[in-house]
Amino acid sequence: MVCDRCKAAVTNVLKNLGLTPVSVELGIANIAEVIDKGKVDEISSVLNDLGFELLEDKQKQTIDRIKSEIIELVHYRDNRSDVNLSTYLADKLGTDYSALSKLFSESMGMTIEKYFILQKIERVKELIFYDEMSLGEIAIKMNYSSTAYLSTQFKSVTGMTPSQFKAMRKKDLKQLDKVGV
Numbered sequence: 072m073v074c075d076r077c078k079a080a081v082t083n084v085l086k087n088l089g090l091t092p093v094s095v096e097l098g099i100a101n102i103a104e105v106i107d108k109g110k111v112d113e114i115s116s117v118l119n120d121l122g123f124e125l126l127e128d129k130q131k132q133t134i135d136r137i138k139s140e141i142i143e144l145v146h147y148r149d150n151r152s153d154v155n156l157s158t159y160l161a162d163k164l165g166t167d168y169s170a171l172s173k174l175f176s177e178s179m180g181m182t183i184e185k186y187f188i189l190q191k192i193e194r195v196k197e198l199i200f201y202d203e204m205s206l207g208e209i210a211i212k213m214n215y216s217s218t219a220y221l222s223t224q225f226k227s228v229t230g231m232t233p234s235q236f237k238a239m240r241k242k243d244l245k246q247l248d249k250v251g252v
Contacts, residue, residue, distance in 0.1 A: 081095050081100055084121065090104055131178075133166070133174060134179065136164055137171060137186075138248070145191055160183070186251045188228065192224065192229065193250050195209055195221065195225060199233055200237075206218050206233055
């Protein structure tokens with residue numbers, strides 16, 4: 072789950088199935104009831120119909136939480152400059168960063184840092200697309216050391232400069248949970 076609408080959809084699914092959601096956060100839903108395998112299968116089926124996946128495997132859950140935390144940081148907290156990614160993730164997930172990094176790399180075929188960069192570039196694309204800020208303002212907002220560095224990284228990831236992307240005005244934005252997939 073990567074947005075408030077996703078959390079609301081999952082909350083509604085759980086309520087419609089007669090469950091009591093205690094909390095629904097990015098990637099985690101806690102319910103008051105103890106449920107059996109049949110109810111888990113029912114929840115999974117309804118969530119799959121909505122495009123969600125119920126993750127029962129602990130490693131998949133951890134990877135999903137890493138992704139959700141990065142998405143939250145980049146897209147909803149505008150990549151706060153006071154945050155060190157490795158410390159942030161280790162604190163949020165309560166696990167040593169090196170273990171998180173190894174698990175993510177083995178499972179996703181890319182490093183956490185690469186995924187973070189892909190999410191940052193997707194956010195930059197969004198900001199460019201809406202044309203409310205200059206590239207310099209976007210660089211500052213997204214904590215790039217310079218506009219030139221942002222442009223270099225943007226071109227490296229997308230194959231085009233920010234100016235070329237802006238000129239296209241093409242809806243080349245990806246769903247946040249599809250970045251890096």
